[in-house]
Amino acid sequence: MVEIHAYLCKNCGYCVKFCPKQILEIGTQRNRHGHFYPHLTDAGACISCAICASMCPEGAIELPEKGDA
Amino acid sequence: MAVYKRPELIADAPSGYCPGCLHSLATKLVAEAIEELGQADNALNVISVGCSALNILYWSGDFLSVAHGRAPAAATGIKRTNPERLVFAYQGDGDLAAIGLAEIMSAANRGENFTVVFANNQTYGMTGGQMAPTTLIGQKTTTTVYGRDPQTTGYPMKMCELISTLEAPVYVARFALNSPKGVNDARKGLKKAFRLQMEGKGFTFIELLTNCPTNWKMTPLQTLEYMNTNTIPYFKPGVYKDKEAQA
Ligand SMILES: Cc1ncc(C[n+]2csc(CCOP(=O)(O)OP(=O)(O)O)c2C)c(N)n1
Numbered sequence A: 001m002v003e004i005h006a007y008l009c010k011n012c013g014y015c016v017k018f019c020p021k022q023i024l025e026i027g028t029q030r031n032r033h034g035h036f037y038p039h040l041t042d043a044g045a046c047i048s049c050a051i052c053a054s055m056c057p058e059g060a061i062e063l064p065e066k067g068d069a
Numbered sequence B: 001m002a003v004y005k006r007p008e009l010i011a012d013a014p015s016g017y018c019p020g021c022l023h024s025l026a027t028k029l030v031a032e033a034i035e036e037l038g039q040a041d042n043a044l045n046v047i048s049v050g051c052s053a054l055n056i057l058y059w060s061g062d063f064l065s066v067a068h069g070r071a072p073a074a075a076t077g078i079k080r081t082n083p084e085r086l087v088f089a090y091q092g093d094g095d096l097a098a099i100g101l102a103e104i105m106s107a108a109n110r111g112e113n114f115t116v117v118f119a120n121n122q123t124y125g126m127t128g129g130q131m132a133p134t135t136l137i138g139q140k141t142t143t144t145v146y147g148r149d150p151q152t153t154g155y156p157m158k159m160c161e162l163i164s165t166l167e168a169p170v171y172v173a174r175f176a177l178n179s180p181k182g183v184n185d186a187r188k189g190l191k192k193a194f195r196l197q198m199e200g201k202g203f204t205f206i207e208l209l210t211n212c213p214t215n216w217k218m219t220p221l222q223t224l225e226y227m228n229t230n231t232i233p234y235f236k237p238g239v240y241k242d243k244e245a246q247a
């Protein structure tokens, strides 16, 4: 399951671009540094590939456990 | 077990890097590679001058911050006196290929047993986007306002190609950080370089093609496309030297 640490995000868009299932989307809330940040639009469709986490320059995405998306 | 865990070698705070700057991804990859090798407490980052130096805040492991261009000289002393430590220099292209050209070539030629991680963003990011030795032909910077002209400023310097002509280096490779495959390859390349160092094999050099959204005056996503069409065709990713594979 993807876990997004909003406070670390800088809204670069890399996670959204590279998600093979296209289930990440930048939201309309700003984090405490003023950046919009992503959320999952369909958690059930996540395949835990971790591409979003791997591409995030800030380490703002983690996948704590496999399978329980 | 976690599928992806944020490395502990980077600080639990946003980096000082601009949004989408691949310096932060490069630093995170170095941290991942070192942690996967179980070397987190043993690693020492020799930090150069430039936006590379924002590592002073982002890197939460041991580090030394040294004079502009001199990281390979400083790393030489550190590694020779602390041979058991995993030592790497983290350098930008202005730092490594301009002011520090003598230090990098000499350390590589001596076959010093440490790793250089070279973040090539084709500009001087920290000082406002001046031309670097690696700036592409035609690329506009604050000191090449009509685009880099080889008649007056020469051609972009290919450091992997140059260093791989030397006898001593054991592993020399270039990776592009603008795609998931490039990032995976880079993580593997970094791990290999650090492993070779810990086996005492000698000098290893990893070039990472990065960006500078701020001074390229592009959005982060535009820089990734620009890298595909401009940077990668000139600075070709690949393994330029691998003594282990040749053996
Ligand atoms: C001796 C010395 N000369 C010049 C400078 C100014 N200076 C600071 S960073 C830099 C260039 C850094 O460029 P690069 O290595 O490409 O790093 P980037 O910021 O792009 O990551 C320069 C010239 C300095 N700090 N010290």
Ligand code: SF4
Binding pocket: A008, A009, A010, A011, A012, A013, A014, A015, A016, A037, A038, A052, A055, A056, A057, A058, A059, A060, A061
């Ligand atoms: S890749 Fe990271 S910093 Fe960039 S938008 Fe996604 S979560 Fe935010």
Ligand code: SF4
Binding pocket: B016, B017, B018, B021, B022, B023, B051, B121, B125, B126, B211, B212, B213, B214, B215
């Ligand atoms: S100025 Fe350029 S190199 Fe420096 S942090 Fe910003 S994007 Fe990165």
